[in-house]
Structure formats: structure tokens, C-alpha cells
Amino acid sequence: MVKPVFEAPRLLANKVAIVGAGLAGTATAQVLSTAGIECHLFDPEPASGASGNAQGMLYVAPQIDPTPASRFWLQAFDLACEQYSKRPEFHASGLLCLAEDDAHETRLRRIYERLARSASDLAWVNADEASSIAQIPLLRSGLYWPKSGWMAVRNFVLRELEGVIRRAERVEQIVEVGEQVKVNQETFDLVILSNAYSAQAFLPVYLSPKPVRGQISRIKGPSPKAAACAEGYLTPADSEGWASFGASFVPNDADSDLRAEDDRFNQTLMTQLIGHELCGQAGLSRASIRCASPDYLPMVGALPNAEIWMDGLSKLRTDAKWKPARAMCAYRRVMVNIGHGSRGLTSTPLAARILLQQITGQPVPADDDIPSHVNPARFLVRALKRNQI
Numbered sequence: 001m002v003k004p005v006f007e008a009p010r011l012l013a014n015k016v017a018i019v020g021a022g023l024a025g026t027a028t029a030q031v032l033s034t035a036g037i038e039c040h041l042f043d044p045e046p047a048s049g050a051s052g053n054a055q056g057m058l059y060v061a062p063q064i065d066p067t068p069a070s071r072f073w074l075q076a077f078d079l080a081c082e083q084y085s086k087r088p089e090f091h092a093s094g095l096l097c098l099a100e101d102d103a104h105e106t107r108l109r110r111i112y113e114r115l116a117r118s119a120s121d122l123a124w125v126n127a128d129e130a131s132s133i134a135q136i137p138l139l140r141s142g143l144y145w146p147k148s149g150w151m152a153v154r155n156f157v158l159r160e161l162e163g164v165i166r167r168a169e170r171v172e173q174i175v176e177v178g179e180q181v182k183v184n185q186e187t188f189d190l191v192i193l194s195n196a197y198s199a200q201a202f203l204p205v206y207l208s209p210k211p212v213r214g215q216i217s218r219i220k221g222p223s224p225k226a227a228a229c230a231e232g233y234l235t236p237a238d239s240e241g242w243a244s245f246g247a248s249f250v251p252n253d254a255d256s257d258l259r260a261e262d263d264r265f266n267q268t269l270m271t272q273l274i275g276h277e278l279c280g281q282a283g284l285s286r287a288s289i290r291c292a293s294p295d296y297l298p299m300v301g302a303l304p305n306a307e308i309w310m311d312g313l314s315k316l317r318t319d320a321k322w323k324p325a326r327a328m329c330a331y332r333r334v335m336v337n338i339g340h341g342s343r344g345l346t347s348t349p350l351a352a353r354i355l356l357q358q359i360t361g362q363p364v365p366a367d368d369d370i371p372s373h374v375n376p377a378r379f380l381v382r383a384l385k386r387n388q389i
């Protein structure tokens with residue numbers, strides 16, 4: 001067996017501060033609180049970030065080979081489907097992931113064959129079958145995930161969280177004092193940064209999530225009965241008849257002003273999916289910022305104690321293949337749960353379970369190695385190997 005460079009943290013805690021009440025923060029608060037941990041969820045304006053969209057689809061895009069990233073997203077998707085099926089904000093309309101072009105169709109077909117899931121989980125549909133499921137004309141073949149669907153995201157994050165103490169405060173200061181942390185001067189056993197790109201203010205240099213601006217358009221009118229996507233996506237209508245489509249994708253842009261050019265982009269994106277443009281209702285679009293990590297896997301877990309790690313792993317600077325005699329295990333009392341990119345609905349339930357495991361030792365409903373692939377320490381190790389810190 002290959003020796004690991006680092007081990008998972010284990011940080012007992014009774015009282016935890018969670019910064020940010022979007023999908024990541026609320027999932028974490030609910031899971032930890034259910035396990036008996038006192039959770040204080042700080043956010044002056046919950047659902048004001050990317051999780052404030054009216055609708056979002058539960059998306060999954062596995063790869064042909066079972067890479068760690070592909071396994072993470074698929075296992076996260078299965079957990080999310082199971083958990084959301086109990087929530088009134090979730091609509092299990094099914095999800096059609098259709099091909100963007102011929103090469104993509106071939107790839108999707110191979111993924112379908114490789115996954116070999118039962119028909120109640122995944123089906124291959126041609127354009128006619130997809131159109132019949134969606135009850136609107138769709139142009140291409142692809143994957144049909146019957147258990148997926150769309151979430152009323154904003155309502156979901158604003159729901160009451162049993163046992164969680166909501167604090168309408170902005171976290172301005174985090175100071176680590178021995179085995180505890182002061183958050184805005186109040187003492188906690190642990191702090192969990194779930195405030196997406198805004199976490200940057202509290203992050204070490206080797207962690208550098210990127211902002212990716214996105215705008216979603218809204219329309220009242222004919223909409224599919226199942227969520228449908230190719231490069232862009234179109235949701236079924238909500239209870240008031242509004243459907244959402246988009247979404248623009250502008251890397252390294254952290255402005256959430258509304259832009260006509262983004263609406264035009266969304267408008268033309270629909271051509272590939274339904275064969276014609278859709279014109280969103282003026283003034284009802286919403287722009288916000290995704291927080292993306294460099295390897296498109298979220299950053300979930302305790303931050304390593306950089307001083308100890310840089311000392312213990314200094315040989316990596318000259319030999320990237322070197323392994324320490326003993327795996328590194330010194331962690332701070334600051335955890336992160338960020339970098340959920342364009343798929344926070346999918347990743348945040350599993351991310352919350354990974355954090356729970358690091359605090360209580362409860363097993364994660366995923367392959368044993370999955371937590372290590374999202375551990376933020378991977379970026380410290382990478383930076384050392386590249387001599388960047």
C-alpha cells in the first residue's frame with residue numbers, strides 16, 4: 001500500500017462557529033447539530049450569495065474512468081438525491097443531461113455503459129425519448145437521471161434548521177488561542193469557513209479559490225417537465241410558473257452586477273438544448289459568484305498547521321515523490337467548506353458528512369479515500385512540491 005503523506009484530522013468539538021449560511025454552511029450546521037454539537041451559524045444576510053438563486057438543478061457529470069473526482073461527484077450525488085427526496089423544496093422531476101455535440105454524445109454513451117446502473121437510477125434516452133419525458137422538443141440524446149431534479153435553493157437555505165443558532169452577524173475576526181478559536185471575540189472549539197469566495201480574507205496563501213461570476217435568467221412560459229441541460233440548463237417551472245435558465249460563466253470576475261450581455265449569452269445557450277433562443281424577463285435575472293477550486297473538487301476539512309507541515313515535508317521541495325516516515329497530522333482549529341463551484345447542491349451534503357467525521361469519527365457514506373481528495377492540505381503539499389511557498 002502507498003504510504004499517505006497526511007492523515008485525516010480528528011478535532012473533538014462541542015461548540016462550533018460556522019461562517020456563511022449558504023448551501024455549504026446550512027448543510028454543515030444541520031449535520032453537526034443533529035450529532036449533538038452546538039452550532040452557531042453566522043451570516044448577516046443568509047442566501048445572499050450563490051445559494052440565493054430561486055432554482056438550481058441537482059447535476060452530476062461522471063467521467064468514463066472512476067477517477068477520484070468522478071467518484072466524489074457520483075457518491076455526493078447519490079447522497080444528495082437520498083437526502084433531498086425528503087425535503088419539500090426539492091422536486092424530483094428527473095434530470096436530462098444531453099449531449100452538446102457528437103463527440104460529447106459518444107462520451108456520454110461510454111459513461112452510461114461503464115456505470116451500468118439500474119434503469120431506476122440512470123437511462124439512455126434518444127432525442128425523442130428525452131422530448132417525451134420533458135414534454136418539450138429537445139434536440140439530442142443523453143443521460144436521464146430519474147431521481148434527480150431541481151431545488152428551490154433560496155427557500156431551502158432559509159428553512160428552519162433544527163437546533164442551529166442563527167446569528168445575523170458578519171464574522172470580522174478569527175483568532176486561534178491554544179485549542180480554541182475566538183470568533184468576533186467569542187470562544188468556540190472550532191470555526192468552519194463556509195463563506196465561499198469571501199473566505200479568502202481568512203485563508204493561508206497556498207489556498208486560492210477563484211471567483212466565477214454567473215447570471216441566471218428567468219422566464220414564464222413553456223418549460224420542461226424534467227430539468228434539462230447540455231452546456232446550459234433549463235429548469236421546470238416553479239409553483240408560480242417561473243422557470244430558470246443559464247447560466248453565464250465568467251472566471252476571475254467577482255462582480256455581481258446585472259449585465260445585459262450575460263442575459264444574451266443565456267438566451268443563445270438555449271439554442272443547443274431546445275433549438276431556439278429564450279428571452280428572459282427583464283429585471284428578474286440574478287447574478288452571483290461561484291467559488292471554484294483549482295482542481296474542481298471542493299476544499300473540505302481542517303487546515304493543516306502550515307509551520308509544522310512545511311518543516312516535516314521540506315524534502316518535497318527537491319523530491320516530489322518523497323514520502324515522510326510518518327504521515328502528517330497536525331491541524332488547526334479552523335476548517336473550510338468552500339470551492340463548491342457550479343455544483344453546490346450536489347457536493348454540500350457529502351462535504352458536511354466529511355466535516356462531521358473529522359469531529360466525531362462518524363463514518364462518511366463514500367469510499368474511504370474520498371475525504372483525502374477534498375482535504376485542503378492537498379494544496380499545501382502541491383505548493384511545496386512546486387516550491388511555491
Ligand SMILES: Cc1cc2nc3c(=O)[nH]c(=O)nc-3n(C[C@H](O)[C@H](O)[C@H](O)COP(=O)(O)OP(=O)(O)OC[C@H]3O[C@@H](n4cnc5c(N)ncnc54)[C@H](O)[C@@H]3O)c2cc1C
Pocket residue numbers: 019020021022023024025042043044045046047048049050051052053055056057058059169170171172194195196197198199213214215216246247248286287288289290291337338339340341342343344345346
Ligand atoms: C448563476 C449560477 C447558477 C448556478 N446553478 C447551480 C445549479 O443549478 N446547481 C448547483 O448545484 N449549483 C449551482 N450553482 C452553484 C451553487 O449556487 C454554489 O455552488 C453554492 O450556492 C455555493 O454555496 P456556498 O454556501 O458555498 O456559498 P454561498 O451561497 O455564496 O454562501 C456564502 C455565504 O457566506 C456569507 N458570508 C460571506 N462573508 C461572511 C462573513 N464574513 N461572515 C458571515 N457570513 C459571511 C454570505 O452572506 C453568503 O450567504 C450556480 C451558481 C451560479 C452563480
